[in-house]
Amino acid sequence: MLTLYEALQDLFQSKKNNKAKGTRGEEIARKLLVDKGYKILESNYFYGKLEIDIVAEYQNVMVFVEVKSRTLDYLVEPALAVNIKKQKSIIKAADGYLREREIELESRFDIITVTWISDTKTDIEHHEGAYYPFM
Numbered sequence: 001m002l003t004l005y006e007a008l009q010d011l012f013q014s015k016k017n018n019k020a021k022g023t024r025g026e027e028i029a030r031k032l033l034v035d036k037g038y039k040i041l042e043s044n045y046f047y048g049k050l051e052i053d054i055v056a057e058y059q060n061v062m063v064f065v066e067v068k069s070r071t072l073d074y075l076v077e078p079a080l081a082v083n084i085k086k087q088k089s090i091i092k093a094a095d096g097y098l099r100e101r102e103i104e105l106e107s108r109f110d111i112i113t114v115t116w117i118s119d120t121k122t123d124i125e126h127h128e129g130a131y132y133p134f135m
Helices: 004-035 084-100
Strands: 038-045 050-059 059-073 107-117 122-131
Touching: 004 038, 004 050, 004 059, 004 107, 038 059, 038 084, 050 084, 059 084, 084 107
Parallel strands: 059 107
Antiparallel strands: 038 050, 050 059, 107 122
């Protein structure tokens, strides 16, 4: 039986591993976008406390990307983790980004999912226009 200390160590290590996989997932997503011809403008952009994982431009369209990384044993499809509340916060941050920079281009909201099959193998999906502003 695990002691409380050992259980907390396991939990902390698991959280560290998840954070590392999330960071690596964002790197993979940026590479995917660059390979597709996107110009990365920002990574981990903050508007107040709100964050956008990737801000890019593609064919004269501003693209705001949320990256979700998960392991195969995760119960929910990664793209479904971008719920209405998360969408609203990304849309609000995107609006702030566009206003601060006085950008008047069309915008799109994408989700990139990175599913870890093993420590070195991933399945990547790019959901273009995954949701739309509704503010």
